[in-house]
Amino acid sequence: MIKKEDMEKLAQLSRVAVSSEELEVLKNDLESILGYVSEIQSVSEEAPERTAGSLRNVMRDDANAHESGTFTKKILGAAPRTDGDYIKVKQVL
Template sequence: MISNKDVQNLAELSRIEVKEEELENIRQKLEGILAYVSEVQDLAKEKISSDTSDVGENHNVFREDVEPHEGGKYTEGLIQNAPNKEGNYVKVRKIL
């Protein structure tokens, strides 16, 4: 149902490094779970739309675009949480 190559591909999509020797264990556990959750496929023929979500009660949530919090109020705390920083900047790896 799911191969080690599939697991490797999912890990790549999820940006999680998986070592060769971990693949088989992960595959087995995922396969067990997928076999269980496959019972929802019984419902494939049900004539009910899956397109719209009706979580909670649908209502519009708008507000006027006014009264922002004062500039810089959270900056120091947020920067403090970054593992790599310089002054008021978060330092990231070169991407080009």
């Protein structure tokens, strides 16, 4: 059983404003889904030991860097609030 306070905490962790009526519905949904997925506890075997395959660098090289500012206007154009070349948010601390 998930406690109501825990649901409130989850909503907060998730950064989602949810009405208390919906929180009740979500609590029931989560309990039913968690009840189902808990069946994996019945698997007793351990996962097979994994050995790394041949290593390769998945990061791309720093070559062909684009010129600073090329995409600035486009990207800022998608932001809801801007101030000059900055994205604007409410006070953080």
